[in-house]
Amino acid sequence: MPEQRYALLGWPVKHSVSPQMQEAGFRAIGLDTAYELVEVPPEQLAHKVRELTLRRYRGWNITVPHKQAMLRLVDVVEPAAALAGSINTVVNADGRLVGHSTDGYGLAMALREAFGLMLPKRHFLFWGAGGAARATSVYFAASGARAITLVNRTRERAAALADAIRAAAPACAVTVLEPAETAAIRDRLDDVDALIQATSVGLHAADPIAIPEELLRPGLNVMDMIYRPTRLLERAAELGCRAVDGKSMLLYQGVRSFELWTGAQPPPVAAMRAALDAALAAQARL
Numbered sequence: 001m002p003e004q005r006y007a008l009l010g011w012p013v014k015h016s017v018s019p020q021m022q023e024a025g026f027r028a029i030g031l032d033t034a035y036e037l038v039e040v041p042p043e044q045l046a047h048k049v050r051e052l053t054l055r056r057y058r059g060w061n062i063t064v065p066h067k068q069a070m071l072r073l074v075d076v077v078e079p080a081a082a083l084a085g086s087i088n089t090v091v092n093a094d095g096r097l098v099g100h101s102t103d104g105y106g107l108a109m110a111l112r113e114a115f116g117l118m119l120p121k122r123h124f125l126f127w128g129a130g131g132a133a134r135a136t137s138v139y140f141a142a143s144g145a146r147a148i149t150l151v152n153r154t155r156e157r158a159a160a161l162a163d164a165i166r167a168a169a170p171a172c173a174v175t176v177l178e179p180a181e182t183a184a185i186r187d188r189l190d191d192v193d194a195l196i197q198a199t200s201v202g203l204h205a206a207d208p209i210a211i212p213e214e215l216l217r218p219g220l221n222v223m224d225m226i227y228r229p230t231r232l233l234e235r236a237a238e239l240g241c242r243a244v245d246g247k248s249m250l251l252y253q254g255v256r257s258f259e260l261w262t263g264a265q266p267p268p269v270a271a272m273r274a275a276l277d278a279a280l281a282a283q284a285r286l
């Protein structure tokens with residue numbers, strides 16, 4: 001029996017590569033630890049959380065569709081999770097559950113690694129306004145971003161997110177647009193430091209390109225949060241953009257969870273990255 005147990009709660013979670021990534025990290029620092037995939041339907045989430053707490057799981061990650069519901073199931077909501085409006089990491093401190101969000105940190109680190117970009121005084125355009133866009137864009141604004149532009153199919157959803165950003169960071173200039181407002185989007189793109197694709201379009205091979213290609217100019221920094229090759233990334237690279245997938249975001253949100261659970265400094269990033277790369281490559285071969 002492993003000394004420490006961790007888990008990922010979602011519905012479904014079969015496809016996740018977090019176990020390989022986290023277990024490689026635990027091995028690298030010499031901990032005897034299991035990280036399990038736990039499929040739990042929404043109506044059983046509260047029961048499962050009680051069970052894991054009583055069985056002394058040291059912590060867990062949370063993915064779709066439970067990230068918002070977890071806010072009501074912890075004893076403490078850390079500031080980044082309050083800003084994000086969701087929790088993706090729980091630390092079980094002797095039965096007291098502390099909820100964190102590490103998605104904003106993960107995306108910030110990924111942008112820094114890919115493009116050398118830090119958040120203060122920068123302008124980011126998020127294409128999408130779902131849970132991932134919310135968790136990251138509010139964090140970016142609260143971390144000093146100068147401007148955030150939100151482009152989303154459903155305008156009301158982007159407008160609600162804009163309100164959350166303004167409440168968290170009144171100094172950040174927020175603009176809301178719809179995908180059809182091409183001229184206005186092009187104007188904004190002339191000023192942005194990075195375009196972040198945050199919709200689920202592109203997850204499946206048959207999906208259309210998520211962003212109209214006439215908006216992609218040479219030299220534009222493009223990050224697709226999807227952590228596999230997408231048609232957007234392929235086309236953006238062909239058109240001269242600097243285009244990267246969301247693999248480093250996935251890595252660094254997991255690295256931050258690992259730090260919160262273990263306190264390991266520095267965290268074993270290289271081991272976790274190698275395991276993540278290997279797991280995704282193995283999935284791609286299936």
Ligand code: NDP
Binds near residue numbers: 132
């Ligand atoms: P949500 O379901 O919360 O949001 C989905 C978003 O996609 C919304 O903006 C939605 O627009 C938009 N969308 C969905 N279908 C279409 C369509 N056909 N045309 C236009 N827009 C569409 O998902 P999440 O925010 O949780 O996740 C978004 C993406 O981010 C996913 O691909 C996910 O894999 C990725 N992700 C990556 C992470 C990483 O670590 N790399 C971490 C978290 C997420 P509307 O509001 O109009 O419905």
